[in-house]
Amino acid sequence: MATVDTPTTSTTARRKVGRLSVTISYAILALVAFVVVFAGVLAPFDPNKQDLNAILLPMSGEHWLGTDDLGRDVFSRMLHGTRVSVLAALLAVALSVVIGLPFGIAAGWLGGVTDLIIMRIVDAVMSFPAIVLAIGITATMGPDIITAMISVGIVMSPAILRLARAQTMAIRSETYIEAATSFGARGLRRMVVPHVIPNIIQPILVQVAVLMGFALIAEASLSFLQLGVQPPTASWGAVLSRSYTFLDQAPMQIFIPGIAIASTVFAFNIIGDEIQRLLDPKRK
Amino acid sequence: MTEPLLSLENVSVRFPIGRRRHVTAVDGVSLELREGETLGLIGESGSGKSTVARAAMGLAPIAEGTVRWRGKDVSTFNAKERRAFSEAVQMVFQDPHSALDPRRTILQSVREPLDVMGRGNKKDRREVAAKALEDVGLATQMLSRYPHQLSGGQKQRANIARALVTNPKVLVCDESVAALDVALQAEILNLLQDLKAEYDLTILFISHDLSVVSYLADRISVMYLGNIVENATTESLVEQSLHPYSEALLSAQPLVHDSSEGRRIVLKGDIPSPVSPPPGCRFNTRCQFAQEGCREVKPDLVEVLPGHASACLRVDELYADRLGRTVAS
Numbered sequence: 001m002a003t004v005d006t007p008t009t010s011t012t013a014r015r016k017v018g019r020l021s022v023t024i025s026y027a028i029l030a031l032v033a034f035v036v037v038f039a040g041v042l043a044p045f046d047p048n049k050q051d052l053n054a055i056l057l058p059m060s061g062e063h064w065l066g067t068d069d070l071g072r073d074v075f076s077r078m079l080h081g082t083r084v085s086v087l088a089a090l091l092a093v094a095l096s097v098v099i100g101l102p103f104g105i106a107a108g109w110l111g112g113v114t115d116l117i118i119m120r121i122v123d124a125v126m127s128f129p130a131i132v133l134a135i136g137i138t139a140t141m142g143p144d145i146i147t148a149m150i151s152v153g154i155v156m157s158p159a160i161l162r163l164a165r166a167q168t169m170a171i172r173s174e175t176y177i178e179a180a181t182s183f184g185a186r187g188l189r190r191m192v193v194p195h196v197i198p199n200i201i202q203p204i205l206v207q208v209a210v211l212m213g214f215a216l217i218a219e220a221s222l223s224f225l226q227l228g229v230q231p232p233t234a235s236w237g238a239v240l241s242r243s244y245t246f247l248d249q250a251p252m253q254i255f256i257p258g259i260a261i262a263s264t265v266f267a268f269n270i271i272g273d274e275i276q277r278l279l280d281p282k283r284k
Numbered sequence: 285m286t287e288p289l290l291s292l293e294n295v296s297v298r299f300p301i302g303r304r305r306h307v308t309a310v311d312g313v314s315l316e317l318r319e320g321e322t323l324g325l326i327g328e329s330g331s332g333k334s335t336v337a338r339a340a341m342g343l344a345p346i347a348e349g350t351v352r353w354r355g356k357d358v359s360t361f362n363a364k365e366r367r368a369f370s371e372a373v374q375m376v377f378q379d380p381h382s383a384l385d386p387r388r389t390i391l392q393s394v395r396e397p398l399d400v401m402g403r404g405n406k407k408d409r410r411e412v413a414a415k416a417l418e419d420v421g422l423a424t425q426m427l428s429r430y431p432h433q434l435s436g437g438q439k440q441r442a443n444i445a446r447a448l449v450t451n452p453k454v455l456v457c458d459e460s461v462a463a464l465d466v467a468l469q470a471e472i473l474n475l476l477q478d479l480k481a482e483y484d485l486t487i488l489f490i491s492h493d494l495s496v497v498s499y500l501a502d503r504i505s506v507m508y509l510g511n512i513v514e515n516a517t518t519e520s521l522v523e524q525s526l527h528p529y530s531e532a533l534l535s536a537q538p539l540v541h542d543s544s545e546g547r548r549i550v551l552k553g554d555i556p557s558p559v560s561p562p563p564g565c566r567f568n569t570r571c572q573f574a575q576e577g578c579r580e581v582k583p584d585l586v587e588v589l590p591g592h593a594s595a596c597l598r599v600d601e602l603y604a605d606r607l608g609r610t611v612a613s
Binding site for chain 2: 174175176178179180181182183184185190194195198199
């Protein structure tokens with residue numbers, strides 16, 4: 001009995017949905033990037049300008065997304081908040097890569113005592129819950145978005161570090177590494193940069209995209225707890241926090257930052273998978 | 285006799301396995317690679333032949349013994365001598381696919397030894413690499429391809445080209461054709477022969493395949509469980525082997541025109557683990573001629589005929605006819 005393996009409707013449909021979600025994700029991220037750059041131009045109002053005669057207004061032609069409890073235009077606050085939230089997330093992720101990548105490669109490549117010391121420090125960092133550590137740090141340093149995101153970056157760095165270490169260990173025994181060693185390639189410039197980094201970077205970029213989503217949520221959580229962005233600055237977390245307080249008066253407003261956070265995190269995760277596909281050397 | 289180009293003297297290589305235990309992959313091996321010759325190193329999987337190659341290249345930790353390059357101990361080399369040594373001795377690895385970095389183009393990979401050694405400017409290096417690729421029979425349009433876009437044979441050609449760009453004196457080929465099919469093997473072997481003449485190479489050719497080795501090699505060393513058991517010219521080894529293990533290897537060769545005068549010696553069981561090698565002669569567990577003494581005394585490699593050495597305690601009685609001697613009975 002010969003069954004030919006033809007793509008069934010369900011796999012074709014799944015593929016179509018997959019392509020569609022990738023396209024949507026690109027669109028979301030492009031929109032977010034556009035807003036980050038042009039928030040000042042796009043916002044119809046000053047995000048911090050209060051108008052106590054127009055508080056908690058519903059959506060209207062003048063205030064597209066309504067106004068908050070101080071009469072500030074929610075649409076303008078969301079646009080400016082996008083910039084703050086995304087830059088904060090970028091800061092945290094960049095920091096985690098700056099810490100995680102070199103130390104992860106060092107641990108994986110050098111092994112031995114170096115590995116032991118680095119990994120014990122990682123274990124210590126990982127034993128702190130991210131938000132709790134951020135709370136602790138901001139409690140001592142004073143609440144501030146930069147401090148908060150630096151602590152988020154430190155807490156996230158083991159994710160990059162462990163991945164970089166595992167990938168480095170996996171490729172260390174590859175024949176092309178041995179071949180390079182045989183003609184004297186060693187050190188940062190001749191071994192790590194040309195051979196190690198290009199061959200371990202793919203899963204790390206995927207992890208970076210996932211961490212972007214994680215950092216956005218961390219920013220929102222910390223700002224929600226009023227440990228991140230300080231008033232009157234707008235961020236997605238800050239808008240969310242504010243609208244939560246007036247949930248019974250203006251129930252629609254909490255959806256706006258919620259949708260922004262959820263869809264952007266979704267987009268980063270989908271793009272993470274897409275990066276993996278794009279970076280496969282077999283596609284070249 | 286001229287001084288050997290590359291020689292190993294009583295080299296042992298040990299790898300740690302767990303706590304204070306180690307495996308002796310190579311146990312007191314001596315080899316001489318004379319200028320212009322092709323030395324075949326043969327043995328089955330796990331005999332330590334690849335480790336010998338790595339020890340010679342400085343890629344494996346040497347526990348005992350010395351590797352000499354033109355008579356000078358490699359471990360005493362300063363940075364400049366070490367560089368000259370790694371330029372002069374290049375290796376072609378077994379698996380052509382994994383020996384090339386999947387994220388670098390063929391040109392980048394082939395040019396890399398020159399980049400590392402900082403030879404000439406970028407344009408010169410590109411030219412040298414392109415010339416080497418041409419010498420191994422790869423077309424120019426392959427330069428910008430990635431390894432996965434090449435066939436196995438093309439990849440192995442690229443590996444050979446990479447080993448040639450530094451203009452080496454010695455090429456160490458570690459099972460360099462084992463991953464290829466037979467037609468390609470022949471192609472690569474012929475290519476190596478041509479390159480040997482063109483580049484004035486001395487080759488250490490490692491393989492488990494006697495027919496491949498005997499096609500290329502002038503002399504053959506047979507390895508078993510970290511030891512060399514027989515050392516002879518190819519002709520002498522094939523015609524009048526003086527060790528039971530080599531005989532078993534020879535008899536395992538399928539011959540198209542074999543009249544089946546010789547009987548097939550089938551070795552029983554696997555090669556013992558080098559973690560706990562058998563006492564005495566390493567081969568005694570599988571040797572059909574093994575006697576009590578073979579389990580107690582470890583035979584040395586002794587020159588029994590001119591240029592033909594064997595490590596067998598019973599060599600005199602087993603091969604009396606070949607040695608042209610009479611055994612006092």
